[in-house]
Amino acid sequence: MADSRVTGYADALFAVAAAEGDLAVVEDELFRFAQALRSDDQLGSTLADQGVPVSRRQQVVEDLLGGKASATTTALVSMVVGAGRTTDLPAIVDALVERSAASRNKSVATVRTAIDLTAEQRNRLASAINTRTGRDVEIRVVIDPTVLGGVVTEIGDDIIDGSVRRRLNQLRESFR
Amino acid sequence: MRIRRNRLLAAPLFALLGIAAFASPAQASGESVGGCMAEVIHEAEEHHGKDHDVLHDEHVQDELEKCFEAPNPILPELNEIVWGGAAFLILFVLMVKKGFPAVKGAMDARAEKIRTDLDAAEQARTDAQAVQADYEERLADAKAEASRLIDEARGAADQVRTDLMARHEAEMAELRARAAADIESSRTQAIADLRAEVAGIALGAAERVVQSSLDTEVQGRLIDAYIDEVAGGNG
Structure with a gap:
C-alpha cells in the first residue's frame, strides 16, 4: 500500500x-x-x-x-x-x-522490553529521552521476549539499544 | 689413308716377285717328270731322227736326269701364272676402281660413324658429367637443405620443449599456489567455523544462563540501569 x-x-x-x-x-x-x-x-x-x-x-x-x-x-x-x-x-x-502524538506535539518512542514497564519507569524513560534528544515523546511498550533483558528504544530512525540481546550479539561478533 | 692405300698396292707386287724368285727349272718348263721326259725324248728324236737311239745318248740322258730334279713346289706353271696374273690384274683393277672406293667409302663412313659416335659419346660423357655435377650440386643443396631443416626442426623442438617445460612449471607453480591458497582458505574457514561453532555453543549456554537468571527483579534493575544510561547520555 x-x-x-x-x-x-x-x-x-x-x-x-x-x-x-x-x-x-x-x-x-x-x-x-x-x-x-x-x-x-x-x-x-x-x-x-x-x-x-x-x-x-x-x-x-x-x-x-x-x-x-x-x-x-x-x-x-x-x-x-x-x-x-x-x-x-x-x-x-x-x-x-x-x-496522534504529533497532534499533541510529541514523538512516539517504541520501547521493546522482555517485561512491561511500570508507569514510573515509563515517565522516567520519557524524561531521560527528552533530556538526551530534546524531544518530548510518548512511550509505546512492545513486549518482545527476544530482547531477553534491558530495553530497545526506537524514535523515528534513531535506535537506543541497551538490550541483553545486543550484548550477546556483540559477544558473538567478538568471537569471529 | 694414303699410306694404307700404298700398302694395298704394294702387296700384290711383292707376291709376284716372290713367286718369280723361287721358280725352279722344271717348273719353268711348265711340265711334270713324265711330261719332261717325253718332251726330252721327243725333241731328241726330232733332232736325231727316230732311228737314232736317243736313250743311250749322253746328252739325252743328262736332259732326262734333269727331269728327275725336284720341281719348285711354289712356282706354278707358266700358263697358270699368266692366267692368274691376268685375273689378278683384272681383279686388282676392279678392286682399285670399284672395290677400293666402296671399301674406302665404307671405311670412311665407318670411321665417320665411329668419330660421330665418339663425339656423341664425348658429348654424352660431357653431358653426363654436367648432369652428375648438377646432380651432385643438387644433392649437396638437398643435403644442406636437409641439414638446415633438421637444425630448424631440432631448434623448434628445443623451443617447444623449453616452452612446454616453462608452461608446465608455471602451471605447477600456479597449482601449488592455488593448493596452498585452498589449504589456507580451508584452514581459515575451518578455524572460523570452529570458532563460530564454539561461540554458538558458548553463547547458547550463556543465553540459557542469562535467561534463567533474568527474573523480574533483575529485569527491573536492567531497565532502571538503561534509563539511567539514556538520561546520562551513555546509551
Missing part, C-alpha cells in the same frame, strides 16, 4: 477515535493489536486470507477483541479487515500513533 493510503486510513481512524472521545484508549488498543499481528503470523495470514469470507474474518476480530477492547477499536479493526487491508494494519496503526 502506498504511504498516502496508509496515511489516509490512519487519518480516518484518528478522526473516528477522536470523534468517539476515547482516542488514547483506542490508540493504545490498536497499537497492541498491531503488535499482536506482527508477532503472530497465523493470525495475520488468517485475517488477510482472501479465501475466507469477509464476514468470517470480521467474526474472528469480534471474537478476539469482543469484551477485551472498546467497541470503537473493534469496529475500526473490523473495518480495516473488511476493506482487505489487514497486512497494512500495523503500518496504519503506526501512522495513527505518530499522527
Whole structure:
C-alpha cells in the first residue's frame, strides 16, 4: 500500500477515535493489536486470507477483541479487515500513533522490553529521552521476549539499544 | 689413308716377285717328270731322227736326269701364272676402281660413324658429367637443405620443449599456489567455523544462563540501569 493510503486510513481512524472521545484508549488498543499481528503470523495470514469470507474474518476480530477492547477499536479493526487491508494494519496503526502524538506535539518512542514497564519507569524513560534528544515523546511498550533483558528504544530512525540481546550479539561478533 | 692405300698396292707386287724368285727349272718348263721326259725324248728324236737311239745318248740322258730334279713346289706353271696374273690384274683393277672406293667409302663412313659416335659419346660423357655435377650440386643443396631443416626442426623442438617445460612449471607453480591458497582458505574457514561453532555453543549456554537468571527483579534493575544510561547520555 502506498504511504498516502496508509496515511489516509490512519487519518480516518484518528478522526473516528477522536470523534468517539476515547482516542488514547483506542490508540493504545490498536497499537497492541498491531503488535499482536506482527508477532503472530497465523493470525495475520488468517485475517488477510482472501479465501475466507469477509464476514468470517470480521467474526474472528469480534471474537478476539469482543469484551477485551472498546467497541470503537473493534469496529475500526473490523473495518480495516473488511476493506482487505489487514497486512497494512500495523503500518496504519503506526501512522495513527505518530499522527496522534504529533497532534499533541510529541514523538512516539517504541520501547521493546522482555517485561512491561511500570508507569514510573515509563515517565522516567520519557524524561531521560527528552533530556538526551530534546524531544518530548510518548512511550509505546512492545513486549518482545527476544530482547531477553534491558530495553530497545526506537524514535523515528534513531535506535537506543541497551538490550541483553545486543550484548550477546556483540559477544558473538567478538568471537569471529 | 694414303699410306694404307700404298700398302694395298704394294702387296700384290711383292707376291709376284716372290713367286718369280723361287721358280725352279722344271717348273719353268711348265711340265711334270713324265711330261719332261717325253718332251726330252721327243725333241731328241726330232733332232736325231727316230732311228737314232736317243736313250743311250749322253746328252739325252743328262736332259732326262734333269727331269728327275725336284720341281719348285711354289712356282706354278707358266700358263697358270699368266692366267692368274691376268685375273689378278683384272681383279686388282676392279678392286682399285670399284672395290677400293666402296671399301674406302665404307671405311670412311665407318670411321665417320665411329668419330660421330665418339663425339656423341664425348658429348654424352660431357653431358653426363654436367648432369652428375648438377646432380651432385643438387644433392649437396638437398643435403644442406636437409641439414638446415633438421637444425630448424631440432631448434623448434628445443623451443617447444623449453616452452612446454616453462608452461608446465608455471602451471605447477600456479597449482601449488592455488593448493596452498585452498589449504589456507580451508584452514581459515575451518578455524572460523570452529570458532563460530564454539561461540554458538558458548553463547547458547550463556543465553540459557542469562535467561534463567533474568527474573523480574533483575529485569527491573536492567531497565532502571538503561534509563539511567539514556538520561546520562551513555546509551
